[in-house]
Amino acid sequence: MYGTDVGILNVFVIVKGRKPPKPQWRKTGDKGNQWKLGEVTIPSNSTARIVFEAVPTKRVAGDIAIDEVTFTDMAIDCDFEGEVTHPSCTFIQARDDQFDWMQNSGKTPTKKTGPPVDHTRGTSKGVYMYLESTGPMRGTHVFSSLPDIRRKLHHVP
Structure with a gap:
């Protein structure tokens, strides 16, 4: 989240069989051009969908980016590098929103926005997903999600 007037990034954890939640994680405004950690909890022994929502402001000049979605206590890591190796990492772009994650x-193409490097490799050759938020108007949204994920905790005796 970098730029003079970035907006909001929400992360929802939608658990199958429960009513739609409020954002479990939310950040607003400029956070600089360095990667920041964000964490949400998926209830154990549940099936959940992770949804990313970007809400730009009226005077937008900035980008919102995500990289290296990791699931602890599970053997899933979604870093957007190359081809997706785990079926649960398939990034799904909503069709009924106004913008697309890229x-x-x-x-990024817009000066003074976006990260210069990705989080996974820490180089300019690493890959991340971002939303070009320069230009969108207030009240527009972008939704994306990862497929349903079944979380089971495994204990080692």
Whole structure:
């Protein structure tokens, strides 16, 4: 989340069989051009969908980016590098929103926005997903999600 007037990034954890939630994680405004950690909890022994929602502001000049979606206590890691190796990492772009997440390496097209490197490799050749939010109007949304994920905790005796 980098730029003079970025907006909001919400993360929802939608658990199958429960009513739609409020955002479990939410950030607003400029956070600089360095990667920041965000964490949400998926209830154990549940099936959940992770949804990313970006809400730009009226005077937009900035980008919102995500990379390296990791599931602890599970053998799933979604870093957007190359081909997706785990079926649960398939990134699903909503069709009924106004903007699209894009895959990118290095700087974004708009000056003074976006990360110069990805989080996984820490280089300009690494890949991340971002939303070009320069230009959208207030009240527009972009939704994307990862498929349903079944979380089971495994204990080692």
